[in-house]
Amino acid sequence: MSVVETAGQVLREGAFGHATALSCRECGHQVALGPFYACPECFGPLEISYDFPAVTREEIEAGPANIWRYKALLPVPSDIEQSPNMEPGFTRLLKAHNLGRELGIDNLWVKDDSTNPTNSFKDRVVACALSAATELHAKVFACPSTGNLANAVAAAGARSGIKTVVFIPANLEKPKQINSAIYTDSLVAVNGNYDDVNKLASEIAGEEDGWAFVNVNVRPYYAEGSKTLGYEIAEQLGWRLPDQVVIPVASGSQLTKVHKAFQELIKLGLVEEKPYKIYGAQATGCGPVATAFKAGVDAIRPVKPDTIAKSLAIGNPADGIYVLDICRETGGAVEEVTDDEIRDGIVLLARTEGIFTETAGGTTTAVLKKLVETGQLDTSLETVFINTGHGLKTLDAIADKVGAAATIDPSYDAFKAAGLV
Numbered sequence: 001m002s003v004v005e006t007a008g009q010v011l012r013e014g015a016f017g018h019a020t021a022l023s024c025r026e027c028g029h030q031v032a033l034g035p036f037y038a039c040p041e042c043f044g045p046l047e048i049s050y051d052f053p054a055v056t057r058e059e060i061e062a063g064p065a066n067i068w069r070y071k072a073l074l075p076v077p078s079d080i081e082q083s084p085n086m087e088p089g090f091t092r093l094l095k096a097h098n099l100g101r102e103l104g105i106d107n108l109w110v111k112d113d114s115t116n117p118t119n120s121f122k123d124r125v126v127a128c129a130l131s132a133a134t135e136l137h138a139k140v141f142a143c144p145s146t147g148n149l150a151n152a153v154a155a156a157g158a159r160s161g162i163k164t165v166v167f168i169p170a171n172l173e174k175p176k177q178i179n180s181a182i183y184t185d186s187l188v189a190v191n192g193n194y195d196d197v198n199k200l201a202s203e204i205a206g207e208e209d210g211w212a213f214v215n216v217n218v219r220p221y222y223a224e225g226s227k228t229l230g231y232e233i234a235e236q237l238g239w240r241l242p243d244q245v246v247i248p249v250a251s252g253s254q255l256t257k258v259h260k261a262f263q264e265l266i267k268l269g270l271v272e273e274k275p276y277k278i279y280g281a282q283a284t285g286c287g288p289v290a291t292a293f294k295a296g297v298d299a300i301r302p303v304k305p306d307t308i309a310k311s312l313a314i315g316n317p318a319d320g321i322y323v324l325d326i327c328r329e330t331g332g333a334v335e336e337v338t339d340d341e342i343r344d345g346i347v348l349l350a351r352t353e354g355i356f357t358e359t360a361g362g363t364t365t366a367v368l369k370k371l372v373e374t375g376q377l378d379t380s381l382e383t384v385f386i387n388t389g390h391g392l393k394t395l396d397a398i399a400d401k402v403g404a405a406a407t408i409d410p411s412y413d414a415f416k417a418a419g420l421v
Helices: 057-061 067-073 097-103 122-135 148-160 174-181 194-207 219-224 227-236 253-267 288-295 320-330 339-353 359-373 391-398 412-417
Strands: 003-006 009-012 019-024 046-050 093-095 108-112 140-144 163-169 187-190 211-213 244-248 277-283 334-337 383-387
Touching (some): 057 067, 067 122, 067 227, 097 108, 108 227, 122 148, 122 211, 122 219, 148 163, 148 174, 163 194, 174 187, 174 391, 194 211, 219 253, 227 253, 244 253, 253 320, 277 288, 277 320, 288 320, 334 339, 334 359, 339 391, 359 383, 359 391
Parallel strands (some): 140 211, 277 334
Antiparallel strands (some): 003 009, 019 046, 093 108
């Protein structure tokens, strides 16, 4: 490949695929592709703009069984498969027959991203961020995280050979700390909540050259990885969009990017245009977007998180206002559930579909149930909900709720006396 110079750096031609610029969501100002995430004119968030080529369903279906089957629609080079990476994506879309009967939903699916390489959807976004960091010649691959992202960044950094540093709140669940520390010796626990950790990461990104914080200074590329969830849902449904989707909300980026994916597929003629509703799921202990939605206001008031769903515990969600817009425009909603309801949601999904989800998935399952009970979700329409991570990462949250049904002596009489049959 030849080389080009953009944003003061010499980059390979096609380093970002068919991406053309970074565009401000607020004022539309465009800047050259580079390690930027805020508009220099109005400080609004930047996102990727593209000049998409003609893409066919057949070309996508002939691609690898991971997110790179959609590489023409992502900010990655055409030879992305040649770079060491975790190859996440194309996770299972399961028909949730039992949960659908339990909740009275006629046609229910679960998109199960707990089967990604580090057992969460974060492998998708990190794969795109790693590509950007490599093309931008970053020396350090880093992130502030509530857990799943730390796991994904640490593992991807190990696989690619780049130095990796991850920052987490010191009170993060122990299994998520271990899941990161196993891949890197540079796990940094910070006394504070996620918003404190994120602020520290922004300061370091501004002071240190060559650091690629996946969700700070290369955030526009990172966020595009979430689009692949939307692409996969449509492809796995036979190249059509569902009627309703329920998605957990932390920063809100995943929800906005699934919507962006649906719109891109329509624009490219890969699916038929149709109305669909998008619903957001939050925990009551950190539900600023749900609060704003119910109050009918546009401003999101930051909160101090206090919930067992730590992967959703972002008190000042960067994409919160865009989540509000999308849920309102599509006719959906943003709902919240308590920690007890989250635990019940984890058990409900496990005992109906055999899927052990983490607290974020328990939140989504519980919100799905609440949306049905409150009449906000049409049970006659095809519905997909997203499970973002595996329950083995958040065992403490559920440890006191489940256990042995009985402790008995090793005899048939004792078993009969326990009353289990």
